Amino acid sequence: MSVLVVVECDGGEVKKSSLEVASYGSQVAQMLGTTATAVAVGEATEANLAKLGEQGISKVLYDAEPRLKDFVNGAYTKLIAAAAQKEDSKIIVLANSNIGASVGSRLSVRLQASLATNVVELPKTDGGSFVVKRGAFSGKAFADVKLEGERKIIAVKKNSIEALHEAGKTAQVESFSAQLTDADFADAPKQVVMQDQAGGILLPEADKVVSGGRGMKGPENWNLIEDLAKAIGAATACSKPVSDVDWRPHHEHVGQTGITVSPNLYIACGISGAIQHLAGVNSSKVIVVINKDPEAPFFKAADYGIVGDVFDVLPKLTQAVKELS
Amino acid sequence: MKFLVCISNVPDTTTKIAFTPDNKEFNKAGVQFVINPWDEYALTRAIELKEAQGGGTVTVLNVGEADTEPNIRKALAIGADDAIRVNAAPKDAFFVAQQIANVAKEGAYDVILMGKESIDYNGFQVHGMVGELLGIPTVAPAMKLDMSGNTATLEREIEGGKEIVQVNTPFVASCQQPMCEPRIPNMRGIMTARTKPLKVVEPTGDAPRTAVAEYALPPKKQGVKLIPAENAGELIKLLRNEAKVI
Numbered sequence: 001m002s003v004l005v006v007v008e009c010d011g012g013e014v015k016k017s018s019l020e021v022a023s024y025g026s027q028v029a030q031m032l033g034t035t036a037t038a039v040a041v042g043e044a045t046e047a048n049l050a051k052l053g054e055q056g057i058s059k060v061l062y063d064a065e066p067r068l069k070d071f072v073n074g075a076y077t078k079l080i081a082a083a084a085q086k087e088d089s090k091i092i093v094l095a096n097s098n099i100g101a102s103v104g105s106r107l108s109v110r111l112q113a114s115l116a117t118n119v120v121e122l123p124k125t126d127g128g129s130f131v132v133k134r135g136a137f138s139g140k141a142f143a144d145v146k147l148e149g150e151r152k153i154i155a156v157k158k159n160s161i162e163a164l165h166e167a168g169k170t171a172q173v174e175s176f177s178a179q180l181t182d183a184d185f186a187d188a189p190k191q192v193v194m195q196d197q198a199g200g201i202l203l204p205e206a207d208k209v210v211s212g213g214r215g216m217k218g219p220e221n222w223n224l225i226e227d228l229a230k231a232i233g234a235a236t237a238c239s240k241p242v243s244d245v246d247w248r249p250h251h252e253h254v255g256q257t258g259i260t261v262s263p264n265l266y267i268a269c270g271i272s273g274a275i276q277h278l279a280g281v282n283s284s285k286v287i288v289v290i291n292k293d294p295e296a297p298f299f300k301a302a303d304y305g306i307v308g309d310v311f312d313v314l315p316k317l318t319q320a321v322k323e324l325s
Numbered sequence: 326m327k328f329l330v331c332i333s334n335v336p337d338t339t340t341k342i343a344f345t346p347d348n349k350e351f352n353k354a355g356v357q358f359v360i361n362p363w364d365e366y367a368l369t370r371a372i373e374l375k376e377a378q379g380g381g382t383v384t385v386l387n388v389g390e391a392d393t394e395p396n397i398r399k400a401l402a403i404g405a406d407d408a409i410r411v412n413a414a415p416k417d418a419f420f421v422a423q424q425i426a427n428v429a430k431e432g433a434y435d436v437i438l439m440g441k442e443s444i445d446y447n448g449f450q451v452h453g454m455v456g457e458l459l460g461i462p463t464v465a466p467a468m469k470l471d472m473s474g475n476t477a478t479l480e481r482e483i484e485g486g487k488e489i490v491q492v493n494t495p496f497v498a499s500c501q502q503p504m505c506e507p508r509i510p511n512m513r514g515i516m517t518a519r520t521k522p523l524k525v526v527e528p529t530g531d532a533p534r535t536a537v538a539e540y541a542l543p544p545k546k547q548g549v550k551l552i553p554a555e556n557a558g559e560l561i562k563l564l565r566n567e568a569k570v571i
């Protein structure tokens with residue numbers, strides 16, 4: 001049996017979160033004395049798949065069926081189930097992404113596997129049990145969860161596992177067919193609309209985020225956020241009221257009822273730090289808060305802070321970054 | 326058309342999370358419970374679609390013990406027609422999914438809606454499990470849902486964009502913003518909710534497949550290092566040389 005890792009690809013490249021997933025899977029394989037095989041979904045190139053060797057993957061299965069380029073829940077589930085059967089995999093690791101969670105939940109029923117999503121650490125396997133740590137209560141807590149049964153599926157939270165990079169190692173890429181039929185494509189998209197992302201950095205994948213709240217006063221001031229984001233290579237985000245009034249698109253809304261992010265750096269500009277906002281960002285490694293109110297609750301959750309006016313501070317920060325390089 | 330809306334009962338979003346002394350359970354003492362905010366999108370959208378179709382029913386379903394009934398009544402007050410409570414603590418996602426699938430099968434529902442995930446356990450699992458148990462498509466997470474006859478057109482969020490997906494009934498969708506503006510109960514709704522049917526059924530199915538061994542709170546922050554605004558550029562140096570993040 002080998003550990004099966006699901007890697008998501010886009011535009012030929014393996015997504016960063018999938019490099020983390022691959023590294024997670026290969027470390028679990030090592031703990032269990034076996035190898036890790038990947039099954040790739042989305043648009044991939046053979047050269048990039050072979051490079052998964054650097055994350056400890058020995059073999060990659062790839063079905064070049066063109067309709068698999070876009071996410072199709074039915075077809076992806078069948079493909080991964082077939083790969084798991086071929087590899088006799090008892091453990092499947094995927095990303096805690098919209099794709100990973102959609103597919104993982106269906107697979108868990110089909111394969112009679114236990115499932116843990118939002119997992120942040122490698123498993124503990126003492127005494128024959130299998131325990132993973134996962135985020136719960138929207139970032140306000142963690143839970144150690146025991147996975148029962150012979151088969152297990154683990155969805156790994158983004159940016160929680162350091163990707164391995166063993167330069168020069170390559171994986172063997174094998175073409176693979178799951179004999180998909182039209183019925184498996186019932187939920188195939190009629191159309192795919194990608195966001196127009198400033199600087200091309202997607203918020204869910206970003207390791208740095210610059211975020212703005214109501215203190216930014218209006219959408220016309222977002223260039224200040226975007227300039228700093230561009231300078232440091234960050235994605236942009238916002239608080240809920242900002243997306244509620246359409247200053248920014250909804251997919252930038254972070255927090256308990258938006259998306260949860262855990263970048264290495266989160267810079268909050270003119271955000272008060274309400275508990276629902278903090279829930280979505282407090283697993284960020286370093287938090288910087290810029291707020292003119294020294295009593296703003298966000299300072300209690302911050303590593304670095306500037307008590308000041310965003311309109312004065314943000315241009316200075318962007319300038320300082322430019323002076324660094 | 327018959328809509329089934331699954332709601333969970335979760336701690337209010339302002340809750341400070343605490344656990345029992347052995348760290349094995351969430352400490353409910355003094356905590357106010359609400360309808361899971363994501364489920365509110367599912368509920369309101371189901372009601373809107375029913376109204377637009379000029380007929381049909383919206384049934385709310387909760388897997389929970391008797392203490393969840395105030396929030397089930399609230400869902401009825403918002404506009405659901407009737408409710409079913411499966412009388413069991415929601416032990417894990419698989420356990421809950423089996424209860425939902427059973428109810429859905431028995432009642433031959435056309436559209437099964439729920440929130441993207443619950444804000445307490447953040448599983449984001451139930452939708453797919455229910456779809457698989459029933460052998461029907463799942464669209465998750467859905468940002469938009471329109472119906473025309475038996476065909477639904479949905480926007481499914483994917484990282485970095487969205488897919489426009491069409492599926493026929495029956496199907497499962499897990500909902501999130503900006504699907505609709507969640508409604509709040511009005512006086513008339515609250516009055517009529519008292520007499521709407523709420524059926525209690527006993528759980529069936531297999532045992533849960535996961536168990537929480539222990540909860541923990543995140544490590545506390547060390548305290549904030551403040552940099553004077555006049556010297557804002559200093560922050561960038563600290564982020565590079567001390568925190569090593571840029």
Ligand SMILES: Cc1cc2nc3c(=O)[nH]c(=O)nc-3n(C[C@H](O)[C@H](O)[C@H](O)COP(=O)(O)OP(=O)(O)OC[C@H]3O[C@@H](n4cnc5c(N)ncnc54)[C@H](O)[C@@H]3O)c2cc1C
Pocket residue numbers: 212213214215216238239240241242253254255256257258269270271272273274275276277280290291292293296308309310311338362
């Ligand atoms: C059920 C529920 C779910 C929720 N979910 C979320 C969620 O997922 N995400 C989320 O973000 N919120 C969420 N909220 C809302 C949350 O409670 C707060 O209302 C929201 O986060 C506040 O956004 P804000 O910080 O941008 O605005 P405000 O609270 O208005 O704060 C603005 C801040 O900007 C500062 N400021 C103003 N001008 C300047 C200036 N010139 N320079 C510097 N600082 C300035 C002010 O001092 C203030 O601290 C939720 C609420 C509920 C009830």
